[in-house]
Amino acid sequence: MSEKITFSELVDLIAEQSKQSQASTNSFIGELVNIIESGLRKSGSVSISGFGKFELRWMNERPGVNPQTGEEITIPGQNKVVFKPYKALREDVNRPYSKMEPQVLDESPKDSSNKKSDDDLKESAQKTSAAPSAKEEDRDDGNDFLIERPNPVKEKSEVESTDDSGDEKKTDEFPTQDENVEIKSKPEKFTPIPVSTGSEKESKGIDDPNSVEPKLPADQNMPALNAGKKSALSKKAQESGKFNWSYAAAAILVALVIFIIFLLSREFIYDDSPQIASEQEQVTAPVTPAPELNETVENETEPPPSEPDTVPQAETEIHTVDAGESLWSISETDLGNPYLWPMIYGLNLDQINNPNIIPVSADLAVPVISDPDNLSESQLDQVAEGYLDVYQWTRTNNPEEAKYFLWAVGVFSPEMLDRAASSVDQADLTFAKTR
């Protein structure tokens, strides 16, 4: 969007301001350039107060590829001239955007927060843009540069009002990269998919674009300054307004993808949702992964004791198991401490028998733990109970190692150990108490 003025226009303006002839201004700038060059040659940097600093930066030789022949070459080391604007210049140039703050996005990518914060940004931009442009107008001395400079915020709102038809195309073009980002981050976070809210999300994703629309009439009350320029601007508006649509489209697509994943996972667990399942089959039937058992490597390290504290009672979320996950890894990512994995085991005895093997795409109940280092009494009991369940299983399948799990029960809740005393092997109990 940056316009350019010619060097002679610049010289005219400087001559006007300094009340010198154009010729002398021209030669003055010529000398300035020479001195900057010789300064760079001698000392490697030239500083101009209130403006910026020219510097020489040595770039080491590096490997490269000749773009024409594809041949590998070594780019020799050389100096690069860089210009670092000082703060005053940076602030002057950034003034139209200076009031905008970075926004923290909510972690879960399926949330429509993308869209929301984008809207917020826009709103704050609308609030602030009027002020700086008015200021610039004052400084303007009758120059018409300001009027020709398209107001970036204006453009955004205009795209929304004029460009409804282009919506569909852009959805195809842009979201792909954003979507990739979202999807990449998903496996790391194992965002649980709440059963009850899945359908809300979907409808939200669709409603959002509509909720933007009603704002538009207000946008048209923008300063009258630009009113006549609309048609001239609309071309540029389309270019710089695109990223807006990419965010919007990405939000919708992500919501859709999550909804589909949600449907998929439901199909495996519940057969009593015929409506959803039939819809589902049309859309994603070929993608259906074959359910298989997933061998997981359980770490046998003894759990460390945790300090008790008061934390509100844990609720549970649903975690859908991906291939390659273990209770240990789920616990590490969702609970924040891998040693708490028996909690998940204890809560899902109906689905898991062998804690070392969990079925892929099972929906496990996972407790919500805000602070894994300070568990509440009830959470500690839950962990101890989980370890007790693991002990019972290990006792029948691998008696040698069972005692370590019993010991862990005592670490998390000594009372639980006492209560269970009658139902456990006495040798194991002695080990658990004396260790």
Next chain:
Amino acid sequence: MTYRELIDQLADSSGKSKAQTKELLEDAISVLSNQLARGNGVSIPDLGTFGCKVKEVQKVYSPHYKKYMLVPPKRVVEFSPSSVLKDELKFVGKEDE
């Protein structure tokens, strides 16, 4: 090279007083900054091109919040040296090593 040295040399070569030179330089710089602040770029022969570029909203991961953040659009100054300047200074300070 500091600002003072720049003015000294400029005064020497233009034959004007230092105060005069300083005033002239400030005028020139303020006009140039003003144009950049309006989003207008300008090429200065043998030195290079100053321009203005809008960096659009970016989504970046903030290690501090451990979350993604939207960084607002930002307008920044761009400078690309002219080929004359670039070539002249390519090996300065390295050729004798």
